[in-house]
Amino acid sequence: xxxxxxxxxxxxxxxxxxxxxxxxxxxxxxxxxxxxxxxxxxxxxxxxxxxxxxxxxxxxxxxxxxxxxxxxxxxxxxxxxxxxxxxxxxxxxxxxxxxxxxxxxxxxxxxxxxxxxxxxxxxxxxxxxxxxxxxxxxxxxxxxxxxxxxxxxxxxxxxxxxxxxxxxxxxxxxxxxxxxxxxxxxxxxxxxxxxxxxxxxxxxxxxxxxxxxxxxxxxxxxxxxxxxxxxx
Numbered sequence: 049x050x051x052x053x054x055x056x057x058x059x060x061x062x063x064x065x066x067x068x069x070x071x072x073x074x075x076x077x078x079x080x081x082x083x084x085x086x087x088x089x090x091x092x093x094x095x096x097x098x099x100x101x102x103x104x105x106x107x108x109x110x111x112x113x114x115x116x117x118x119x120x121x122x123x124x125x126x127x128x129x130x131x132x133x134x135x136x137x138x139x140x141x142x143x144x145x146x147x148x149x150x151x152x153x154x155x156x157x158x159x160x161x162x163x164x165x166x167x168x169x170x171x172x173x174x175x176x177x178x179x180x181x182x183x184x185x186x187x188x189x190x191x192x193x194x195x196x197x198x199x200x201x202x203x204x205x206x207x208x209x210x211x212x213x214x215x216x217x218x219x220x221x222x223x224x225x226x227x228x229x230x231x232x233x234x235x236x237x238x239x240x241x242x243x244x245x246x247x248x249x250x251x252x253x254x255x256x257x258x259x260x261x262x263x264x265x266x267x268x269x270x271x272x273x274x275x276x277x278x279x280x
Contacts, residue, residue: 062254065080065253070178076255076258078254081254083144087140088141091190094134097133098134100117101123101126105127106226135195135197138194142191148178149184151181179265180265182239186235190232199221200217204218204222247264
């Protein structure tokens, strides 16, 4: 019987990423520590849980989704509780990330046509810090959207406690907030995968390459490494 292979040593960058971020480790930069990644994936999982349980309740077209959870009646029970979990996770993430997501007043011109150019991957901010203005915009709209879903969802959860007009407005608000959220999530996934290869790994192993940071977030690259991103 052959001897068992010795365990492979853990990746030093992954080890550092458990507790720290904005740290250079070899040819990688730790972008998101473990806590940040857990919060991000908690928000993601609870959102898609809401999506899959809410769609069959919303319209019979997606009734087949109810079979994933044991039927439509189960979805009606699960959906509001998943909604609460989603909102709480968004609140915790907002409190954890808010200091890094402050909007830059010097970039007022960024809002408007520049935002659409960013969504189409036609804009590169040569002075982008750890997060560019598009990412900050998305972050705060997630918080507002989650609040809109919560308020309207509570009215729909306890309809007897509210007037008919309030219930009707809640249905409209919930639908609008959900549609805008779904569209925003599609763009978010696109921008973090095919539009910017190498971004997704920052939410799995927590790191990005120096080349990625130099290209997409030059100022953050300079702050972490002390190098001039334009030099290369």
